[in-house]
Amino acid sequence: MLAGLAATATAAFAATKTWTGGGDGISWNDGANWSGGTAPGSGDQVLLENSVVGTSYQVDLPSGSTSTQVVRLSIAPTPGRTITVTLPSGNTADPGLRVGDGLAATDDIILNAGAVLINASGSATGNGIETNTTGNGTVRINNGARYVHASTRSPNGVAPVLSTVAGTENGEFEYDIPGTGVVNVAASGRTYGNLTLTRSAGPRPTDRSAPARSRFAACCASTAA
Amino acid sequence: MLRINGGVTYAPAMTGAINLFGNVLDLGAGFTVLASQPVAFKAAGTQVVSGPGGM
Secondary structure, eight states: OHHHHHHHHHHHHOOEEEBOOOSSSSBTTOGGGBGGGSOOOTTOEEEEOSSSSOSOEEEEOOOBTOOEEESEEEEOOOTTOOEEEEEOTTBOOSSSEEEOOSOTTSOSEEEOTTEEEEEOOOOSSSOSEEESOTTTOOEEEOTTOEEEEOSSSOSTTTGGGBOOSTTOTTOEEEEOOSSSSOEEOOOTTOOBSEEEEOOTTSOOTTOTTOGGGSEEESOOOEEOO | OEEEOTTOEEEOOOSSOEEEOSOEEEOSSEEOOOTTOOEEEOOSSOOOEESSSOO
8 A cells, every 4th residue: 555655646746857859859868858957767757749849859768778767758749740759779778668657547658649659679688668567557559659669579568558548549559670580479468559560671572582581470469440 | 450561471370369440451471361360350341451462
């Protein structure tokens, strides 16, 4: 119970950090890019929108062994704009990005139309991007938003906790796993909005003579919409 | 929608059904389904399977 109260308090009093782009304009860890002049801490909520930076922009999480944690990540671009957040392949932390308030039935990651979240983790273990725990986190990919799993790490920090509420039917989950070998993706119980299977490193569309090099097997239980 | 992009072969081998509520666009190298693999098209209306990839 005390743990639950602590989690509630954390969610209730978390500060909201917004993007100003006043630093280098791209690095998550550059405090000058954020409201208040400091990068988000583990108790903060993050809202990326276009009230200060009116154009489309990109935010790169740190490379190296740096692990980033926030209570909530919301990406809400102005219509017609794109905001992309990337956990780069140079990030080797486990997890590279953890988001969550520890509470059940709350959305930890919220992607609105125009939002793109890319998990390209280069970690040797774990999920790269994950909710606080897969038991209580929810990842909401609203229509027009996109999540890209571009890592050899497990998608289990996100895929099992996708929200299926109205408005997510056409949210896109894309697998674009590096390499060209067969990829097995656990499928049981998963529900996706739009599901896209891509192998950027695989054979091009004209290379159909080599189908086994770029294959998804046992993938993908359900698609909605 | 299930979209299979270029160069990708999608070869599910699940014990449960693949439930599709949307269209399928196969731009890849094939959507290969074992005889033992149930695939259910579950939308209320018409669902379209399209693209140059085989199924």
